[in-house]
Amino acid sequence: GFLQVASPVPQGPNKWHEQFPIAKGQRQSPIDIVTSNAKVDKALSDNPLKVSYSNNCCQSVTNTGASFQVVVDGAGTEISGGPLDSTYKLVQFHAHWGPLGGDEGSEHTVDGVTYPAELHLVHWNQKYKDVGEAVDKPDGLAVIGVFFSRGKEHAGFKPISDLFAKVPRKADKVDISFNYDPACLLPARRDYWTYLGSLTTPPLFESVTWIVMKDPVEVSAEQLAALRNLLWETPSGEGQMCNNYRPPQPLQGRLVRST
Ligand SMILES: Cc1ccc(O)c(S)c1
Numbered sequence: 001g002f003l004q005v006a007s008p009v010p011q012g013p014n015k016w017h018e019q020f021p022i023a024k025g026q027r028q029s030p031i032d033i034v035t036s037n038a039k040v041d042k043a044l045s046d047n048p049l050k051v052s053y054s055n056n057c058c059q060s061v062t063n064t065g066a067s068f069q070v071v072v073d074g075a076g077t078e079i080s081g082g083p084l085d086s087t088y089k090l091v092q093f094h095a096h097w098g099p100l101g102g103d104e105g106s107e108h109t110v111d112g113v114t115y116p117a118e119l120h121l122v123h124w125n126q127k128y129k130d131v132g133e134a135v136d137k138p139d140g141l142a143v144i145g146v147f148f149s150r151g152k153e154h155a156g157f158k159p160i161s162d163l164f165a166k167v168p169r170k171a172d173k174v175d176i177s178f179n180y181d182p183a184c185l186l187p188a189r190r191d192y193w194t195y196l197g198s199l200t201t202p203p204l205f206e207s208v209t210w211i212v213m214k215d216p217v218e219v220s221a222e223q224l225a226a227l228r229n230l231l232w233e234t235p236s237g238e239g240q241m242c243n244n245y246r247p248p249q250p251l252q253g254r255l256v257r258s259t
């Protein structure tokens with residue numbers, strides 16, 4: 001029969017360093033957050049993190065082949081304060097998750113504890129002309145991480161999780177026709193840990209000021225299962241997208257601050 005030339009299946013995290021040497025860098029993410037080593041920094045509370053999103057900023061949901069991604073028009077969606085020396089604008093949000101029904105899937109862990117999924121709200125520094133210029137600068141990005149725990153349905157996440165079945169394949173895209181305020185995905189209590197790290201997927205740029213919310217938000221088992229309506233390439237062909245999380249990386253002496 002004809003030689004089957006399979007499309008190159010993305011290699012797992014332990015191979016990324018071959019093509020992206022920065023994978024073994026000095027400020028890689030995610031990390032295990034050892035809460036007893038985190039240092040409370042009152043400067044973080046003296047200048048509180050300000051999150052102001054608008055409720056008509058979300059344009060579409062797409063399947064990137066590695067996660068879902070809600071594409072956001074940054075106009076009117078700004079964060080500032082806390083660990084940030086500048087204003088950053090939201091550009092997209094996505095998530096990382098584990099196997100069906102499992103408790104692993106988050107990227108950051110807290111004293112070794114994993115959550116079933118982790119949401120990433122990606123923002124870029126307004127001192128740069130666009131996200132393309134910001135994405136590889138040391139102060140280019142700020143990502144708010146929110147842990148998802150399994151529990152009651154998250155009414156605010158439902159309009160998004162209901163769309164996953166409409167974007168099963170890579171590059172599939174569906175417009176978001178309703179008003180949606182991503183702030184509904186944040187926990188009520190705004191305490192967080194913050195440290196300097198990187199993107200958790202290639203190209204793994206060391207450009208992220210991480211803001212990891214301490215409190216998880218609850219989503220239902222069905223909403224976690226809806227993440228698997230997204231498909232991706234596996235070594236044995238097309239399959240449910242899952243385990244798209246990178247395990248914790250060496251801290252390399254970095255300080256984790258806490259509110
Ligand atoms: C900009 C960006 C893209 C993908 C990611 O997983 C993260 S963490 C950040």
Ligand SMILES: [Zn+2]
Nearest residue numbers: 094096120200
């Ligand atoms: Zn991410």
